[in-house]
Amino acid sequence: MTALTVAAQPDRDASLRPVPWRGMAWVTWRQHRVTLISLLAVFGALAVFLWLAGLKIHHNYAVLTACHPFTSTACQALNNTFNHADWTLANILGILMQLVPALIGAFAGAPVLARELETGTFRYVWTQGFGRARFAIAKLVLLAVAVTAVAWAFSQVFSWFFRPFLAQEDLSVLSGTVFDTRGIAFAAWTLTAFAIGVFLGTLFRRIVPAIAVTLGGYLGLSLATWWLRAHYPVALVTSNPSISGNGPINVNDPWVLNTWFTGPGGKPANPAVVNQVLALFPTHGAPLVKETMAQAFAQRGITQWWRYIPVSRFWPMQFIEAGWLLVLSALLIAGTVWLVRRRAA
Amino acid sequence: MNVMETQDLGKRYRRDWVLRECNLQVPAGHLSALVGPNGAGKTTLMQLAVGLTLPTSGGVTVLGGQPAGSPAALNGIAFVAQDAPVYKNLSATDMIHLTRNLNRGFDHRYATSRLGELGIAPGKKSGKLSGGQRAQLALTLALARRPQLLILDEPLAMLDPLARQDFMATVMTAMADDGVSVLLSSHALAELERVADYLVLMSGGRLQVAGEVDDLLACHRVLTGPAAEADRFAGPLRIVQTRRAGAQAHLLVKMSGPDDPVPPGWEAHPVSLEELVLAYLRSPGTETPPGLSLARPPLTRPAEPSAVTR
Numbered sequence: 001m002t003a004l005t006v007a008a009q010p011d012r013d014a015s016l017r018p019v020p021w022r023g024m025a026w027v028t029w030r031q032h033r034v035t036l037i038s039l040l041a042v043f044g045a046l047a048v049f050l051w052l053a054g055l056k057i058h059h060n061y062a063v064l065t066a067c068h069p070f071t072s073t074a075c076q077a078l079n080n081t082f083n084h085a086d087w088t089l090a091n092i093l094g095i096l097m098q099l100v101p102a103l104i105g106a107f108a109g110a111p112v113l114a115r116e117l118e119t120g121t122f123r124y125v126w127t128q129g130f131g132r133a134r135f136a137i138a139k140l141v142l143l144a145v146a147v148t149a150v151a152w153a154f155s156q157v158f159s160w161f162f163r164p165f166l167a168q169e170d171l172s173v174l175s176g177t178v179f180d181t182r183g184i185a186f187a188a189w190t191l192t193a194f195a196i197g198v199f200l201g202t203l204f205r206r207i208v209p210a211i212a213v214t215l216g217g218y219l220g221l222s223l224a225t226w227w228l229r230a231h232y233p234v235a236l237v238t239s240n241p242s243i244s245g246n247g248p249i250n251v252n253d254p255w256v257l258n259t260w261f262t263g264p265g266g267k268p269a270n271p272a273v274v275n276q277v278l279a280l281f282p283t284h285g286a287p288l289v290k291e292t293m294a295q296a297f298a299q300r301g302i303t304q305w306w307r308y309i310p311v312s313r314f315w316p317m318q319f320i321e322a323g324w325l326l327v328l329s330a331l332l333i334a335g336t337v338w339l340v341r342r343r344a345a
Numbered sequence: 346m347n348v349m350e351t352q353d354l355g356k357r358y359r360r361d362w363v364l365r366e367c368n369l370q371v372p373a374g375h376l377s378a379l380v381g382p383n384g385a386g387k388t389t390l391m392q393l394a395v396g397l398t399l400p401t402s403g404g405v406t407v408l409g410g411q412p413a414g415s416p417a418a419l420n421g422i423a424f425v426a427q428d429a430p431v432y433k434n435l436s437a438t439d440m441i442h443l444t445r446n447l448n449r450g451f452d453h454r455y456a457t458s459r460l461g462e463l464g465i466a467p468g469k470k471s472g473k474l475s476g477g478q479r480a481q482l483a484l485t486l487a488l489a490r491r492p493q494l495l496i497l498d499e500p501l502a503m504l505d506p507l508a509r510q511d512f513m514a515t516v517m518t519a520m521a522d523d524g525v526s527v528l529l530s531s532h533a534l535a536e537l538e539r540v541a542d543y544l545v546l547m548s549g550g551r552l553q554v555a556g557e558v559d560d561l562l563a564c565h566r567v568l569t570g571p572a573a574e575a576d577r578f579a580g581p582l583r584i585v586q587t588r589r590a591g592a593q594a595h596l597l598v599k600m601s602g603p604d605d606p607v608p609p610g611w612e613a614h615p616v617s618l619e620e621l622v623l624a625y626l627r628s629p630g631t632e633t634p635p636g637l638s639l640a641r642p643p644l645t646r647p648a649e650p651s652a653v654t655r
Contacts, residue, residue, distance in 0.1 A: 016416055016417050016420065017449070018416060019446075019447060019448060019449050023445075023446030023447060024446070026442070026446055027443055027446050027447065030435070030439060030442070030443065031432070031435075031443075119430065119433070120426065120428065120430040121430045121431070121432055123392075123397060123424070123426035123430050124426065124430045124431060124432075124483070125447070126397060127395045127396070127397065127419065127422070127423075127424040127426075128419065128444065128447035128448055128490075129416070129419050129420045129447060129448040129449050129490070130419075130446075130447040130448065131416060131419060135447070342399070
């Protein structure tokens with residue numbers, strides 16, 4: 001064969017500029033536009049549905065609260081409609097909301113890099129001049145921001161839709177299934193689910209196992225968080241009996257975590273005496289004495305204490321929850337990038 | 346400049362060494378063929394060179410000393426993996442745009458005009474292209490990056506004879522026009538015999554022999570003579586392969602130079618490339634004794650970088 005000239009000079013350009021980041025915006029959009037468009041379409045349609053249904057529910061609620069006297073047949077009929085037809089829909093939607101982050105994590109997060117690894121296209125894309133770690137960082141950050149923004153917007157619509165039921169259905173904004181669909185918690189959970197999916201997809205290099213484990217992992221994490229939330233350092237302690245919430249449950253009732261008794265001088269109370277007092281106030285039926293429970297305890301030198309989280313701590317709790325979820329997501333994405341750098345072909 | 350250089354390079358997956366003690370220098374300006382049976386370690390060597398895999402031991406540099414996988418290496422090397430992976434749901438135009446966004450330099454005009462010549466509809470999804478068209482698309486994307494080194498892993502395996510010819514024509518044109526160096530792997534030598542001018546032979550995870558094809562042919566001979574005397578040569582000459590046919594023995598030997606004297610009573614014949622390759626692959630245990638490298642002696646002409654088999 002003919003003699004060949006030697007290839008162009010080796011790249012002695014010491015200031016080898018990296019390929020500009022901006023190219024990744026188009027690359028990410030082109031590679032994931034089907035996912036992103038479907039995500040927007042599904043959430044857009046759901047938001048419109050929530051808005052239309054919400055208008056009706058807010059109207060029903062306004063009519064119901066304005067209805068006097070409450071015991072009249074007309075008012076009871078309204079109450080019935082609201083607590084059955086409307087609440088059934090809201091309750092189902094509330095349960096589905098719990099699943100949304102898990103579904104996004106599994107079906108939008110897990111395939112992001114697993115598909116590249118499964119189909120072998122990583123051999124193309126990781127050998128381009130852009131560099132594989134930068135590729136993973138750019139793509140994951142862009143997708144994470146998009147997914148989180150969509151989730152945040154959607155959770156605002158849902159919170160508005162759900163608002164009338166808080167008072168009506170004995171729920172508080174601190175209730176387990178309400179707290180994580182409001183504020184910034186829902187967006188944070190969606191981000192974390194996405195990061196879990198991405199990480200597991202890269203770890204397993206297969207989409208289907210990654211989807212399964214993402215769903216399971218998310219479920220475990222969210223169940224563990226119900227327990228964890230009671231331990232956020234926002235709880236207060238009081239011996240003021242108004243906390244115990246006699247009478248109708250209110251939206252603004254605090255979340256009582258636990259209660260205990262102390263005897264004279266702050267020593268632990270005698271359980272026999274405590275039980276004796278409690279027996280005077282049966283769960284069903286009228287009390288056996290004229291005093292209130294607090295008075296009955298006070299007469300015997302016993303103080304009842306409550307540890308509780310007031311509704312006013314909603315935002316500190318939201319920031320705590322969103323904060324650790326954000327840290328966890330960042331760690332998962334960093335772990336994914338580490339796997340991408342280390343991963344053997 | 347060496348487009349690729351390895352030092353004691355080894356790669357182990359779990360317990361299996363798929364590549365070991367590989368010391369190789371591939372000079373620039375060649376179409377180098379990496380030949381060996383399946384499982385010889387060719388793909389592993391290539392993936393180490395492009396930075397897709399990290400070595401278990403030793404090291405590999407490319408383009409005159411750049412670490413494999415470094416930004417400069419990624420920038421100067423275009424790699425087409427086995428089966429020419431492209432995004433099946435993207436069109437050829439999208440693939441061009443994608444590659445352009447992911448690289449510092451990209452010759453957009455070359456890419457689009459090549460697709461035109463190849464008759465690949467720009468809007469057609471890559472997944473709907475024929476095997477030959479997909480390979481050509483991947484090659485076009487790689488060449489449009491204007492690389493210094495083009496690495497192709499088994500590019501011809503999936504192609505029919507006509508598509509092979511077209512594919513190699515594109516590669517040869519790029520070599521002639523831009524002086525790009527090419528490293529190409531194959532488990533069959535036949536399809537590369539006429540085009541490759543540098544040969545790297547591997548088997549069982551080890552480098553068997555490497556060098557310019559002309560040099561390899563010049564320093565190997567088949568010696569034919571009495572079988573009884575065959576063992577005498579074990580000392581001074583390196584015997585790659587011994588075949589006995591009755592009273593006659595055919596020894597494929599490596600000589601220290603083309604002018605080595607032929608022992609009395611023996612006849613020397615030149616060796617064909619195929620014979621040479623098969624001999625090395627049939628006897629993968631043969632090792633070059635220390636000091637007997639395949640490099641030409643410096644007296645003849647400045648030594649070409651080539652391999653030492655250990």
